[in-house]
Amino acid sequence: MATLTDRLDHLLGKKTADVLAEVFDIHTAQDLLRHYPHRYATKGAGLGAQRPPEGSHLTVVARVSKTDLRAMRSGRGFLLKVTLMSDEKDAASTETIDATFFNGQKVKHLITKGTRAMFSGKVKYFNDKPELTHPSYLLLPEVGDDGLIAGSIRGAGELAGMARGALDGGDVDMTVFERDLIPLYPATREVESWTLMKCVRQVLDQLDDVEDPLPEAVRREHGLIGLDEALRIVHLPDTKEEVTRARDRLRFDEAAALQLVLAQRRHTAVARSAPACPPHPDGIAAAFEEMLPFTLTDGQQTVADEISADLSRPHPMNRLLQGEVGSGKTVVALRAMLQVIDGGYQCALLAPTEVLAAQHARSLRQMLGNLGSAGELGAAEGATRVTLLTGSMSVPARRAAMLEAVSGDAGIVIGTHALIQDKVEFFNLGMVVVDEQHRFGVEQRDALRSRGRDGVSPHLLVMTATPIPRTIAMTVLGDLETSTLRELPRGRSPIVSKVVPARERPAWVDRAWERIREEVAQGRQAYVVCSRIGEGDEDGPDAKEQNTVAALALFDELRFGALSELRVGLLHGRLPADEKDAVMKDFTAGRIDVLVCTTVVEVGVDVPNATVMVLKDADRFGVSQLHQLRGRVGRGAHPGLCILITDMKPNSPAFQRLSAVAGTNDGFELAQLDLAQRREGDVLGAAQSGTLSTLRLLSLLDHEDVIESARVFAQAVVTVDPELTAHPGLASMVTAALASDRIEFLDKS
Known part of the structure; x- marks a missing residue:
């Protein structure tokens, strides 16, 4: 007889076991039995x-x-x-x-x-x-x-x-x-489904009764069958109802294993020490609030209070701040950073692009005024300094910025991946803010979190304007507490979106350029966004066949054609850093009427005078990306207009997707649509969640109730047994139900 931990070379012979190990990384009876049929042939x-x-x-x-x-x-x-x-x-x-x-x-x-x-x-x-x-x-x-x-x-x-x-x-x-139902397995040319079926039947014939790691009370509460029964039935069912019962149980195993890992991580985080930074009534944070020219929304105040309470504790804050485009996350994050600075610590703000990093530096300095100009003439008492550090800076400028970081002169250091490099040191880092967290891999996030002094862990705040469905928040980011900003600041103008079928209605494309001319005539500005820079930058293998328009080509076409009377600028990722910065400064100052660009303006770029955005080949962008880009307009006193131009036919799925985006400004509704269309494997980008796409039975789209139940169960277990020493079956289930690379992924996050 055999147990789940027995090696397959003892059960199936070395030749078969070696092939299964090489092709599927299957080594034990448990590995094989967790390789579930993906469907069943019926008579x-x-x-x-x-x-x-x-x-x-x-x-x-x-x-x-x-x-x-x-x-x-x-x-x-x-x-x-x-x-x-x-x-x-x-x-x-x-x-x-x-x-x-x-x-x-x-x-x-x-x-x-x-x-x-x-x-x-x-x-x-x-x-x-x-x-x-x-x-x-x-x-x-x-x-x-x-x-x-x-x-x-x-x-x-x-x-x-x-x-x-x-x-x-x-x-x-x-x-x-x-058999009424014949199992069909994920297979390859080297190992066919029928070979797997034969191996599974061999192992099941030798398998002892499997001890169940889930307590009977939990199984009864959720209506789950035993693990032994589930493993046997899922491979050799007699009815579709049996398949459903077996999958329900095994799906809960996957959710529970995932949530147990996250619960252990939350417990470990609480056990670490962090700088306690309670509010100072006479500090720079209080002075900043007094000088704000507006009142925080109720949502901003609530979230700010949650973060303030986290920062006051001697354990690291691990919080996700998600909110609509333009909901005011930056001012909330700045308020939090100032509270940490009042406590005598530094803050690091990590941005995904140099354009956004420079934008953050400008906007934070502007919001702080003389509170952000320490060491300069006219600086306020107790002022701090905002320092920008990027990879393309000149050597002298970079050295100066690194010196301000390591000496402690800079209270806020803003940068891109350059901040993660080993040579960058901080005097006393107390908080890390990661903007647009889905752009960064978990290793990159963790690199900054390890920069605290004397073993102290900095507080962590990750922000995103791409709303995250609750199931994703409970899994990929399940170790983070979540705060959400739904309402927009007072005075924010609405955005109207329209889809233009370019082939069927070419005159409507001409009208788009006319709308830009009309807005500029009234003193406003516009963006024109392309999916690629120039030749050789196809967004996908079939970009040329679809005749996607490059930014370089459209820039020349517009400035010598439909928009020849306007001041047209160009911005893309290949420009030198100083040139990118100069273009953005000119656009922000109103010296450029129309900015032809790529997605370098997707996040964080704030030009309140911009009211129109035209997206060429809009079908080439994802749902969340479209919503992010659209959020660059309507940020001031005037309404925003977003025009989505596509060559797709009105009855095509791509056109229907664009129509769905145009039909709502609710980012949370669009996030759910994005998840439904792309599934969970890439909704946050490969660096963040690609490994989750290998979940066998659990869907982050369809099984929110299972994930929630597993989360409650896992938290209860880890609270009393953090290392699962009293629950060896659950500890084994963690490693069995989840692939080893996924555990490593979660550990690193």
Whole structure:
């Protein structure tokens, strides 16, 4: 007999075990049994008096009564059309069904008149007659034989594959086809589904009863079957209802394993020490609030209070601040940083691009006024200094910025990935703010968190203007407490979005340029965004075929054409840093009317006078990206207009996606749409959540209730047993239900 931890070379033999290890990283009985079927083949309905419904799956044992080989209309190849008469004992002998094979010249010598075979495929209707199109098939022995197929397998598709998997001593055991549900596994050319099925059955035959790691009370509360039963049923079910029960249990295992890891991380974070920075009534934070020319919204005040309470504790804050584009996250983050500076510590603000880092430096200095000019003439008492550090700075400027960081002269250091480099040191880092957290890998985030002095962990605040569905927040960012800003600051203007089908309505594209001219005539400004910079920068392998417009080409086209009377600027990621900064300064100051750019303006760029954004080839951008870009306009007193230009046809899925974006300004609604369309594997970018796409049964889109239940369970367990020493079964489940690389991913985050 065997246990879940037994090695497969002891159970299946070294040759088979080595292949499974190499191809699937499967080493133990548990690894193999957690490699679940991804679907099940069904026998379907046999031929009878009832007409099978369109699209239903039909598996029939039949005899070929007629064949007809025809040349295809294209002149390439032949179709073999055959008529099948049911050979099942309980079928009406007069019922027939047609089947069509595309590679007729290849199968004509096998599928001949009088041949007895099993055929399986989906039913389609042509001229009101049911037909199987290119079904899988397996030639069968004549009735009265011993039920074995001797010699080579003759057939193609799933049925022939099942037969190869059922080979035993040179013969095919036909009992594999007697099951109502036949498991089909994720497979490769080296290891077919039928090989996996055979291995699983071998292991199950040797497996001892599996001890259940979930307490009976938990199983009863959630209506879950035992683990032993679930592992056996999921591989060899008799009914679809059994499949559902088994998957429900095993799905909870995945969610629980994931939440146990996150609960352990939250517990570890609480155990670490961090600088306690309670509010100072006479500090720089209080002075900043007094000089603010506006009142914080109720939402901003609530979130600011939550963060302030976190910073007051001697344990590191780990908080996610998410909010709509333009909801005022930056002022909340600055208020928090000033509270840390009042405590005698420094803050680091990590931005994904140099454009955004420079924008943050300008806006924070502007908001702080003389509170942010320490060491300069006219600085306020107790002022701090804001320092910018980026990779493309000149050597002298970079050295000066690094000196301000290591000496403690800079209270706030803003930068890109340059801040993460080993050479950058801080005098006394107390807080890390990560803007647009989905742009950074977890290792990058962690690199700054380790920069505290004397083993003290800095507080961490990660911000995003890309609203995150709750299930993602509970998993990928499950170790973070979440604060949300939903309301926009008073006076923020609405944004109207329109989709323009360029091919069907070319005049509407001309109208878009006219709208820009009208807005500029009234003293306003506009963005024109492209998906790529120039030739050789296709956004995807088929960009040229779709004739996507490059920023360099459109810049010349507009400044010498439709917008020739306006001041047109160009901004993209390949420009030198000082040139990018100069362009943004000119645009912010109103010296540029129209900025042709790429997605370097996607986040954080704040030009209140910009009211129009035109997105060329809008279908090339993701839902969240479109929402982010759109948020660059309407940031002042005047309404915003976003024009989405696409060559896609109005009835295409891409056009419908753009229409959905145009139909709402609710980023949380769009985040759910984004998750539904892209699934969870890449919704936060590969660096953040790509490993989650390998969850076998748990969907972050469909199983929020399971994740929530598992989260409550995991927190209760870890509260009393952080290391799971009293729950060895759960500790084992953590490593079994989740792939090892995913555990490493979570540990590093």
